[in-house]
Amino acid sequence: MNRRKFMEQGGQVALGTYFIPKFSFSDLQNIEVKVEQITQGSHHHFFGYIGQSLTIPWSKDGNRLLCLSSPFHDHLPGKHEPAAVNLIHLNKKENGQYKLEKLDESQGWNPQQGTMFYWNPHQPSHQFFFNDRDPKTGVVYTVLFDQQKKQRVKTYHYGNHSFGNSGVCPTGKYFLAINYARMARLRPVTGYKDSFDITEGIATPKDDGIAIIDIRTGKKKILISFDQMAEGLDRSGFDAKERNLFINHTLWSRDGKWIYFFVRGGWKADKDGREGINAACTISADGSQFIAGHQHIGGHPEWGNGTQIIGSSNQQQVIYDILERKIVSTLGDSDIFPKPEGDVSLSPDGEWLINGYNFKTGANFYSLLNLKTGVSLKTPSFDTGVYSKDLRIDPAPRWNHDSNQVLVSGLDSKGIRQLFIMSFIQKRV
Numbered sequence: 001m002n003r004r005k006f007m008e009q010g011g012q013v014a015l016g017t018y019f020i021p022k023f024s025f026s027d028l029q030n031i032e033v034k035v036e037q038i039t040q041g042s043h044h045h046f047f048g049y050i051g052q053s054l055t056i057p058w059s060k061d062g063n064r065l066l067c068l069s070s071p072f073h074d075h076l077p078g079k080h081e082p083a084a085v086n087l088i089h090l091n092k093k094e095n096g097q098y099k100l101e102k103l104d105e106s107q108g109w110n111p112q113q114g115t116m117f118y119w120n121p122h123q124p125s126h127q128f129f130f131n132d133r134d135p136k137t138g139v140v141y142t143v144l145f146d147q148q149k150k151q152r153v154k155t156y157h158y159g160n161h162s163f164g165n166s167g168v169c170p171t172g173k174y175f176l177a178i179n180y181a182r183m184a185r186l187r188p189v190t191g192y193k194d195s196f197d198i199t200e201g202i203a204t205p206k207d208d209g210i211a212i213i214d215i216r217t218g219k220k221k222i223l224i225s226f227d228q229m230a231e232g233l234d235r236s237g238f239d240a241k242e243r244n245l246f247i248n249h250t251l252w253s254r255d256g257k258w259i260y261f262f263v264r265g266g267w268k269a270d271k272d273g274r275e276g277i278n279a280a281c282t283i284s285a286d287g288s289q290f291i292a293g294h295q296h297i298g299g300h301p302e303w304g305n306g307t308q309i310i311g312s313s314n315q316q317q318v319i320y321d322i323l324e325r326k327i328v329s330t331l332g333d334s335d336i337f338p339k340p341e342g343d344v345s346l347s348p349d350g351e352w353l354i355n356g357y358n359f360k361t362g363a364n365f366y367s368l369l370n371l372k373t374g375v376s377l378k379t380p381s382f383d384t385g386v387y388s389k390d391l392r393i394d395p396a397p398r399w400n401h402d403s404n405q406v407l408v409s410g411l412d413s414k415g416i417r418q419l420f421i422m423s424f425i426q427k428r429v
Helices: 003-008 025-030 180-186 226-235
Strands: 013-015 018-020 031-037 044-046 064-070 083-094 097-106 127-133 140-146 151-156 163-168 174-179 209-214 220-225 246-252 258-265 277-284 291-294 298-303 308-313 316-321 326-331 343-346 352-358 363-370 376-378 405-411 417-426
Touching (some): 097 127, 097 140, 127 163, 163 209, 220 226, 308 326, 363 405
Parallel strands (some): 044 417
Antiparallel strands (some): 031 417, 044 064, 083 097, 163 174, 246 258, 258 277, 343 352, 352 363, 363 376, 405 417
């Protein structure tokens, strides 16, 4: 049954813990999408990649927004090519433009993921995290910056290990850290070029993997090592022995109890005929219950409620439960989500799912589905240019705290990368 016919018949469908009630096709006409360009000038502006797991660019009061800026976006940044760390003041304008305040610089960034900005859950209106790299040693570390004090109030250094923030727990207390130098060597699009990797030549080190950092004390422990991952993957039937494993996307669940991540090792068969590894895994935040090799859920998955992951399978937007280890329901259809393996993000209130996608034509598109009312809509497209391989910039959408605005990037009329806010406004009737 197509979407319009389903809607006109007042359809309803149970979706695991989600429920789409009856609704009217006319409801679609009551939501207005307003697009506003919020950065200007000759430099390229961007937040960075990830929009999942309650990664919110806005300060808690909603008045300020984090971003990077750089004079280039045509190559991976190396030594002595920092990006500016900025605040956009959404309640202040200068010469008709939002005030952009440079606070610091970072050499720990890339076009795809930025510098892994996160506001500090313990001080969400004026403290935030970003990654940096020592210009002399090349070692990556994490910075906690206080906007009120205009200074770095804490840095998280771990000797010669290039651990950088890879995700702050939504409930606070901890952040996860991974080796961005190792990623630069094994998966350049997500790493920091010219960083020092102490694990080079070691396929599955015991002192590297996913670290968990206490925000207050800075104390670090290895939540799970590459050596432990390899053992678990081998037990689950993966050929992981002596593979150069690396991590992408350490995603905290909304309640801070679980971490979802991909363990990868090569993309194609090697000279010995060994296939590449791309294994979805989970682990409890206390380091227990490591599950190696979940059913593959495509795209860039997002946490839903509890132990549920939202992603794609067989060209459908699906919900997968990590404990049941199966797909428990589907969301929408091909009209609503024509490319379900795109970048998905669930709004903080849990009502709206947005999917950002492209068809490699130089434009990004966004589709939304309201999981409470069943209303869906599509936004205007954004010119992005065609970027690929190590310079890939995905169409990651990022919600505000009030679940009524989304931050995205695109090219302006001069081909400069800028930031845009899409606001979803309920029309008066």
